[in-house]
Amino acid sequence: MSSVAHLPQDPLPIGPRPAPRALGGHLTVWLRANLFASIPSSIMTLLLLFVLGKACIGLWQWGIANAVWIVSGNDTSACRALRGVGACWAVVPEKYRFILFGTYPFDEQWRPALAVLIFIALFAVSSRRSFWRKELFLLWAAALAVIGCLMWGGFLGLSFVTQDRWGGLPVTLILATFGLAFGFPLGILVALGRRSKLPAIRSLCVLYVELIRGVPLISLLFMASVMFPLFMPDGVNIDKLLRAQIAFILYAGAYLAEVVRGGLQAVPRGQYEAADALGLSYWEKHALIVLPQAIRHVIPPLVNTFIAFFKDTSLVLIIGIFDLLTTAKTAIVDPAWQSFSVEVYVFVGVIYFVFCFAMSRYSRSLEAQRGTN
Amino acid sequence: MTTSTPKRSPARAPSRPWRLSLSDPRVAGLFWQILVVGIAVAIVVWLWSNAVHNLSVRRISTGFAFLGREAGMPIADSWIDYTPKNTYLRAFIVGIVNTLRVAVIGIVLATVIGTLVGIARLSSNWLLARLAAVYVEVLRDLPLLLQLLFWYVLMQGLPAARQAFKPIEGIYLSNRGLILPSVPLHEANWWTILALVAGLVVLHLVRRRQIAQQMLDGRARSAWPYALGLVVVLPALVSWLMGASWNIMLPELRGFNFVGGLTLAPEYFALLIALVTYTSAFIAEIVRSGIQAVPRGQSEAAKALGLKRGFVLQHIVLPQALRVIIPPMTSQYLNLTKNSSLAVAVGYQDIVSIANTTLNQTGQAIESIALIMMVFLTISLGISLFMNWYNARIALVER
Numbered sequence: 102m103s104s105v106a107h108l109p110q111d112p113l114p115i116g117p118r119p120a121p122r123a124l125g126g127h128l129t130v131w132l133r134a135n136l137f138a139s140i141p142s143s144i145m146t147l148l149l150l151f152v153l154g155k156a157c158i159g160l161w162q163w164g165i166a167n168a169v170w171i172v173s174g175n176d177t178s179a180c181r182a183l184r185g186v187g188a189c190w191a192v193v194p195e196k197y198r199f200i201l202f203g204t205y206p207f208d209e210q211w212r213p214a215l216a217v218l219i220f221i222a223l224f225a226v227s228s229r230r231s232f233w234r235k236e237l238f239l240l241w242a243a244a245l246a247v248i249g250c251l252m253w254g255g256f257l258g259l260s261f262v263t264q265d266r267w268g269g270l271p272v273t274l275i276l277a278t279f280g281l282a283f284g285f286p287l288g289i290l291v292a293l294g295r296r297s298k299l300p301a302i303r304s305l306c307v308l309y310v311e312l313i314r315g316v317p318l319i320s321l322l323f324m325a326s327v328m329f330p331l332f333m334p335d336g337v338n339i340d341k342l343l344r345a346q347i348a349f350i351l352y353a354g355a356y357l358a359e360v361v362r363g364g365l366q367a368v369p370r371g372q373y374e375a376a377d378a379l380g381l382s383y384w385e386k387h388a389l390i391v392l393p394q395a396i397r398h399v400i401p402p403l404v405n406t407f408i409a410f411f412k413d414t415s416l417v418l419i420i421g422i423f424d425l426l427t428t429a430k431t432a433i434v435d436p437a438w439q440s441f442s443v444e445v446y447v448f449v450g451v452i453y454f455v456f457c458f459a460m461s462r463y464s465r466s467l468e469a470q471r472g473t474n
Numbered sequence: 475m476t477t478s479t480p481k482r483s484p485a486r487a488p489s490r491p492w493r494l495s496l497s498d499p500r501v502a503g504l505f506w507q508i509l510v511v512g513i514a515v516a517i518v519v520w521l522w523s524n525a526v527h528n529l530s531v532r533r534i535s536t537g538f539a540f541l542g543r544e545a546g547m548p549i550a551d552s553w554i555d556y557t558p559k560n561t562y563l564r565a566f567i568v569g570i571v572n573t574l575r576v577a578v579i580g581i582v583l584a585t586v587i588g589t590l591v592g593i594a595r596l597s598s599n600w601l602l603a604r605l606a607a608v609y610v611e612v613l614r615d616l617p618l619l620l621q622l623l624f625w626y627v628l629m630q631g632l633p634a635a636r637q638a639f640k641p642i643e644g645i646y647l648s649n650r651g652l653i654l655p656s657v658p659l660h661e662a663n664w665w666t667i668l669a670l671v672a673g674l675v676v677l678h679l680v681r682r683r684q685i686a687q688q689m690l691d692g693r694a695r696s697a698w699p700y701a702l703g704l705v706v707v708l709p710a711l712v713s714w715l716m717g718a719s720w721n722i723m724l725p726e727l728r729g730f731n732f733v734g735g736l737t738l739a740p741e742y743f744a745l746l747i748a749l750v751t752y753t754s755a756f757i758a759e760i761v762r763s764g765i766q767a768v769p770r771g772q773s774e775a776a777k778a779l780g781l782k783r784g785f786v787l788q789h790i791v792l793p794q795a796l797r798v799i800i801p802p803m804t805s806q807y808l809n810l811t812k813n814s815s816l817a818v819a820v821g822y823q824d825i826v827s828i829a830n831t832t833l834n835q836t837g838q839a840i841e842s843i844a845l846i847m848m849v850f851l852t853i854s855l856g857i858s859l860f861m862n863w864y865n866a867r868i869a870l871v872e873r
Contacts, residue, residue, distance in 0.1 A: 135600035317815035457615035
């Protein structure tokens with residue numbers, strides 16, 4: 102707090118005061134500084150330790166000491182005998198295939214598993230700064246195409262699997278990733294439109310963004326599931342998953358447009374003027390000069406928006422699409438396992454957490470890098 | 475802001491004759507606008523004509539006439555009188571009240587908890603700061619719907635009313651929800667509350683006048699006599715004159731349920747907890763970064779002047795932090811309100827849930843969804859306007 106070092110030099114320099122004598126060893130010094138600095142702080146520490154200790158013991162007893170880890174078949178009597186004093190983790194090995202992959206044909210579940218791995222690899226590659234080049238777009242297109250082929254099948258001896266049998270983690274990843282992949286170009290166009298000089302285009306873009314951002318995602322999903330068929334001509338039947346995907350793309354487009362707009366505003370005016378002076382056309386100016394700078398500015402908020410989408414995909418539960426959360430909720434409809442929903446929610450919670458935590462860590466490291474630059 | 479290439483020189487450019495070519499920027503601009511608007515209008519017209527056709531095939535009449543029909547839908551948790559014999563319109567109003575009930579209380583609680591956690595994250599106590607960080611990280615990285623379902627399952631797993639948890643006399647937590655003691659409010663009580671509110675408003679005006687006078691002559695004036703008179707004596711007097719009774723009604727267990735007291739249904743309680751904890755994690759981060767955005771020199775300078783800790787926080791740090799905090803806070807409030815629509819997943823009957831039931835009963839999909847959107851757009855607009863007003867009020871006045 103009291104950093105004397107930055108004050109201007111006195112005319113008569115006084116030597117620095119010697120540091121106070123440390124009382125005890127390293128650990129004692131740390132404890133005194135961080136946990137027992139003052140009487141209120143010490144009281145707070147003791148109180149927190151008490152609460153934390155009680156919570157840890159409770160969780161240990163429920164989650165580990167009294168838990169049932171495995172049962173044979175569907176015989177959950179051992180779990181029921183616990184009467185809630187211990188967790189029934191046996192539900193996880195019993196149901197994990199259904200939770201992760203839904204009703205995808207059991208023998209073919211290596212395909213969605215492979216698709217999930219491709220997704221993870223795609224995210225890992227995209228997160229490396231050295232891969233931020235034009236080729237990345239081709240890689241995304243190729244990866245998404247491969248995932249589509251894997252999931253659908255119907256060639257090279259792979260049996261064809263319709264979308265209504267897809268489920269679990271791949272559906273969550275598909276909704277989030279395709280939403281981003283298509284919503285992002287849409288968002289860029291809308292962001293440019295919102296900053297356009299042409300009043301009609303500008304007001305259309307403002308209307309779109311504000312309308313989508315002003316209403317809950319659920320109402321958009323209802324629209325996709327109930328209203329959309331009304332708006333299609335006779336005989337046109339679009340699959341439910343695809344309809345939800347369209348709703349997600351529109352939703353993503355509006356939010357990403359605002360993020361991109363923030364980046365566009367951060368590009369100095371001189372850059373636009375220089376591009377104009379070079380005689381570049383509108384599209385050349387934006388594609389070559391403005392957007393590359395604008396998007397670099399907003400990568401951390403883009404990652405945060407992506408985390409939000411990833412979590413928001415769980416809302417498709419309400420319109421009955423089998424994403425990770427819906428499969429989890431369906432897994433415990435089975436009467437034998439009905440009373441062990443907490444365990445299942447903890448299991449899918451861990452999956453969601455791993456994905457989101459990795460992304461938020463990444464976003465923070467990007468911000469830290471920018472701070473040091 | 476809207477022009478990417480602003481005109482620099484005040485001198486007006488000589489007006490050139492229009493050339494009928496896309497290389498003329500004015501012609502190009504006009505062309506693009508007509509094209510884009512034309513496409514948008516064409517899509518809307520196409521969708522609309524399909525909808526009209528489909529509705530006529532399914533014999534669904536468009537319009538809001540169905541709002542006058544009998545709803546026949548039971549609503550368990552309502553603050554205003556409602557029976558299934560009432561109209562759809564009344565059901566919608568109940569839904570709006572339920573949405574606002576969860577949103578307003580949620581916003582207040584989330585702000586309080588979020589601010590506390592945000593300050594705790596900056597605490598010099600290592601353990602407290604770490605726990606606050608864990609709270610934020612865990613809650614932010616799990617989908618809200620998952621958290622909501624989790625809380626709801628926990629609520630359902632609570633013991634029945636007879637074995638309810640009783641942390642304090644009069645408070646019961648069971649699978650019937652949270653039951654709190656209440657004070658029955660009659661006319662006299664409402665007048666007293668009104669007197670209290672009026673007293674607070676007058677006190678605020680008096681205080682403003684006092685500060686204005688202090689600005690002129692530099693003499694500090696005490697507000698305590700006014701505060702005592704307006705906030706304590708006046709309501710007490712009104713209460714005594716009107717003969718208001720302030721008996722606290724404790725809930726009692728009769729049979730399998732509770733009688734008396736204020737009941738928060740499990741659905742409402744689960745939704746409230748989920749919304750409050752989830753949003754408070756985001757608010758904590760906003761508060762933390764807002765406080766960190768105030769240069770450290772400000773609080774150091776204040777301390778060097780010998781000002782007290784609380785005074786420094788209240789008059790030096792917070793006013794500056796608020797400027798950074800308010801805009802993102804607004805979007806969190808909007809998020810909380812929009813997220814309250816997840817109520818439909820646990821069966822709390824908010825506007826979305828009631829519109830959804832209406833949609834299933836009547837088939838009026840377009841109207842029901844339009845109503846949801848209208849309600850949320852209105853609420854969003856209201857919150858935005860209020861927060862923009864507040865933001866403008868506390869914005870830095872540069873002299």
